[in-house]
Amino acid sequence: MIRAMAALWLALLVAAPLAVIAAISLAVPDEGLPPFRLGAPLADNEAWPLLAADGFYAAALLRSLLLAAVTAGCCLLLSYPMALGLLRLPARLRPWVVGLILLPFAIGFVLRMAAWVGLLRDSGPINAALLALGLIAEPLPLLYGWSGLFLGMVHSYLIFALLPLYAALSARDPRLEEAAADLGASPAVVFFTVTLPASAAAAGAAFLLVFIPAAGEFVVPELLGPPEALLAGRAIWLEFFQSRDWPLAAAASLALLLVLVGPILLWQRLGRAP
Amino acid sequence: MILTLEGISKRFGALTALAGLDLAVAEGEFLALLGASGSGKSTLLRIVAGFEEPDAGRVLIAGRDMAGLPPRLRPCAMMFQSYALFPHMSVHDNIAYGLRRAGQYDPRRVEELLALVGLSGLGARRPQQLSGGQQQRVALARALARRPPLLLLDEPLAALDAGLRAATGAELRRLQRETGTSFVMVTHDQQEALALADRIAILEGGRIAQIGPPQEVYARPASRFVAEFLGAANILATPAGPAALRPENIRIDPAGAWRARILARSFRGDAWALECALPDGQRLRVLRPACEPVPEEGADVTLAWEEAALVPLPA
Structure with a gap:
């Protein structure tokens, strides 16, 4: 029964739209609505050959994957100390601190991004403070630059890395780290030889959980990022709404999905690892 | 003295784990710390290893005060109850871990340790691919790798099958002798403590109630607690005050002076365990060899014991 429901759901919500x-x-x-004609001979299709031949799309895709990788890496880098710090708190304080970390995510996504716009803009509090302190003479171009983009991306995706890593680290055996310390390892060596390898699968899964959605991210770069940064998400948007070349936009969407199939399968494997 | 503890106290909130405990362990000695669960014995081990700081008191290892030293700088090694083997490393790398940290890594030393615990040829395996008994020996080899003068063992046999325990205990004893390492073993299993240790220390209320060679502590319990905890002695009220009487020292003897009724009997394989009642209502535990005929439950018998079997206890 449940299997049949699942199959129906998958067919309706995944297979059919993909088809x-x-x-x-x-x-x-x-011309017209919809702006494409089905049933044309395959030889007339221009979308896939263009996608393959024009470096413009490959570059956008590559830039997106790079942005996603850096975002996921930064999220992971922040998540380890955050998760380990959380686990050092007295148990009765932990839910409260986790609640504080999650609090911003109770606010709508667009509002949070708008808050970043306010913070990062030339006359915003960050630039005003730096100017007042005399550290800079001109406002830093934080908004609509790469720094703003990364800030927004990391902030949006941090919990996707933090929560699985926190769960994995809270289930670890603290005796392993004690044994390492007892055998002469300093705290840093304990982390790199025991904590990190013992949580490698969880870290990999956390990385991919950020990487996969971040590769197709469209809103954050649009609101905070540099206008010239052409990412896969924006390229697809442009083809759909500006060029009204739906076949090309659909082909680019599928190409992004195909590129992400590998990471998705890997994530599922890591999720099952002990 | 390899280990000296002076007035060690430790509280966890309202719970007093240790209350001014003193202990001295000689070089090359095998000491068993015996106590009920919650008696503070594991806490004591963790204080010696440096995982917990005592609220009061001093820990000296080979005469050096350990105050403020983290576990990695203490000369002792610890073997954990769950073994705490690194699952992402081979057996070889597990054993080499301490050697590598000290810059003393030598594959021959690892091979030597594998041979010492009878695991030659298994160095490439992962701990998960080994049986419980083999894992226990890897943990032992890892702890012994840097030749610590003092090894702390937290319930080293508790995770093993009953059938494996006796043989592994004897193995532990052999390794302790061969390496000349001082062992401090924490256990709740009195058979284990009596069989393996040179001396046993019995913990009660955060202090050591009695310490001495197993035979001596068993034969001459110094307090009511020790008498009942170790060997489940009967406590009799005699004209001279309370006295302990071991169940195995009570005979069923037609010429005996004490009339009693058998309330319950259970067969233990090597012995019969009887629950008897004297006419005044006092209960006595009696242990008789399995080869001896034992009357049915409800039978009236007479019991006897030697006067010398009564161990006077402080009132």
């Missing part, structure tokens, strides 16, 4: 997008990607653009 529609695949069909559109094989169509040819046309």
